[in-house]
Amino acid sequence: VNDSxxxxxxxxxxxxxxxxxxxxxxxxxxxxxxxxxxxxxxSNSDWAEDVADEAMMAVWDKWDELLNYERPDSxxxxxxTRKLRHLESRAREDCGLHExxxxxxxxxxxxxxxxxxxxxxLDLIAAMRSxxxxxxxxxxxxxxxxxxxxxxxxxxxxxxxxxxxxLNRGLENLRVSQGLPDxxxxxxxxxx
Amino acid sequence: xxxxxxxxxxxxxxxxxxxxxxxxxxxxLKAAREARTQLEVLRQQAQLDSLELDQAAYKLAQQAEDDDxxxxxxxWYRVAAINDFADAQLKLARVxxxxxxxxxxxxxxxxxxxxxxxxxxxxxxxxxxxxxxGDIEAAExxxxxxxxxxxxxxxxxxxxxxxxxxxxxxxxxxxGLQKVMRLQLADATAHCSSCRACQDxxxxxxxxxxPAPKTPTPQPADHNxxxxxxxxxxxxxxxxxxxxxx
Numbered sequence: 294v295n296d297s298x299x300x301x302x303x304x305x306x307x308x309x310x311x312x313x314x315x316x317x318x319x320x321x322x323x324x325x326x327x328x329x330x331x332x333x334x335x336s337n338s339d340w341a342e343d344v345a346d347e348a349m350m351a352v353w354d355k356w357d358e359l360l361n362y363e364r365p366d367s368x369x370x371x372x373x374t375r376k377l378r379h380l381e382s383r384a385r386e387d388c389g390l391h392e393x394x395x396x397x398x399x400x401x402x403x404x405x406x407x408x409x410x411x412x413x414x415l416d417l418i419a420a421m422r423s424x425x426x427x428x429x430x431x432x433x434x435x436x437x438x439x440x441x442x443x444x445x446x447x448x449x450x451x452x453x454x455x456x457x458x459x460l461n462r463g464l465e466n467l468r469v470s471q472g473l474p475d476x477x478x479x480x481x482x483x484x485x
Numbered sequence: 486x487x488x489x490x491x492x493x494x495x496x497x498x499x500x501x502x503x504x505x506x507x508x509x510x511x512x513x514l515k516a517a518r519e520a521r522t523q524l525e526v527l528r529q530q531a532q533l534d535s536l537e538l539d540q541a542a543y544k545l546a547q548q549a550e551d552d553d554x555x556x557x558x559x560x561w562y563r564v565a566a567i568n569d570f571a572d573a574q575l576k577l578a579r580v581x582x583x584x585x586x587x588x589x590x591x592x593x594x595x596x597x598x599x600x601x602x603x604x605x606x607x608x609x610x611x612x613x614x615x616x617x618x619g620d621i622e623a624a625e626x627x628x629x630x631x632x633x634x635x636x637x638x639x640x641x642x643x644x645x646x647x648x649x650x651x652x653x654x655x656x657x658x659x660x661g662l663q664k665v666m667r668l669q670l671a672d673a674t675a676h677c678s679s680c681r682a683c684q685d686x687x688x689x690x691x692x693x694x695x696p697a698p699k700t701p702t703p704q705p706a707d708h709n710x711x712x713x714x715x716x717x718x719x720x721x722x723x724x725x726x727x728x729x730x731x
Contacts, residue, residue: 320511325502350518351533354526375536378569410502414495420487425619426569436492437499450540450571459619467487 305439309366316353323366324349327373329410330437333421334429335377336392338404338411344380348373370438371448374430397422420470428463431456539570546576555584566611575615575623581608582630589633595688598636605634657682 312322324345331341352359352369359365384390391397401419405412421429427449434445446456521529546561559580565573585604591597612627659665662683665673677683 317511320514321504321507322500324507324510326499329499346514346517347529347532349514350529353514353518354529372533372536375539375568375570376532379532379536382567382569410495410498413498414491417487417491417495425617427572427619429619432492436489436496439496450543455572462619462621464489467492470487 306364309364313360313365316356319352319365320349323369326437326439327369329408330370330433331373331377332404332408332411333418333433333437334374334426335381336390336397336400336422338400340377340380344373344377347376364444367440367444367448370434370440374434374448378426394419394423420467423470424463424466427451428459428466431459432463432467435460535568539565539568539573543570543573546573546580550576550580555580559584566614569618572615572618572620574611574618575620578608578611578615578623578626581605581611582626585630585634595685601634602636605630657686662686 308322312319327348328341328345331345332338335341335344348369351372352365359368362368381390398419401411401415401422405415411418421433424432430449431442431445434440434448435442438445438448440448442456442460443453445460446453449456451459542561542564546558546565549555549557549561559577562573562577562580565571566577581604585601585608588597588601588604608630609627612623612630615623616627657665657680659668659676659680662677665676665680665683668676677687
């Protein structure tokens, strides 16, 4: 596992800086990526949308300060990931979190109706959701967020070695994952 | 089979969406932002601050652990672990495990046993949470924890009082339950009804149930023979207890 698929730090930093011309540009650049990243992590797609909006709102409120950050987008992903985990922890305490494959599968069916990316990558997203949280986060941030392993570790507040360990274990688990049962793949989308 | 190539393909198209959809979403967010009350703004700010607190608590815990202040480390790791921050759950379990380990060499008492049980059960709970979050080594740590803390093991006896029997509060003036048990039954009962130290010893040694009086068993003349213990005789779990009255 290496950072070969992620562009050079200069390119990505430059791209991130170009988005800072206005919050609207920033929003349009990262919103879709953030929501879909969260959909691979959350067991509930509605939460992914809500958390993404709240995180974007936080960025907007903090916009002037974030202009001084090297990578404001990594702050966005950090806040969103932690907000989601907070929400899930509370729900888990109240026994209101449905993390089983069946619930996640039916949630994905609904999500696929409104999001073509989810429909196309249904198996992959189902497999990502079945991973232990830390493994899913590292893979999601590295591949979908486009962060290097060092940046991913920084966002999650863990050591780089720990991030690599989770990445390798997560990839191993993905290789043996079963994906969704065929019945769960019927999303109700009208074929083009 | 899902491979890295699948992840890369999905990553390549993750940004694809229509401009109209993005514009619509942006206007929704703008409207929601403008419609916020002052209270909602404060609530959102407080939520944001609490995210920062997790990290601060984690750092405090690390510092306390470095200073070998395990109770403080456990306190701060717990703050971070409750919100599922980084590997705080595993770190908390390790600290609680270490705190429970200190009880292995402590003299036996009801309070110490209770504290040890609480620490072990909480450590096990956090090991399980860490395992679920992806720290698979937590399973091995939990197995070791359970193996180490066998609550049926013989424990160290409390250290004897330095100034002899009756020297202070909480000690038996007659020298402890073993000596009291050699008295006549009526005298022993009368003494135990008023001696707190003997009551504690009785409850602790018998696992909460006072031993039933037994008819003295004829003993062989060999004085080297250790008298049998009451609980062992009755088929209960072996546990150090008072000697049978001779």
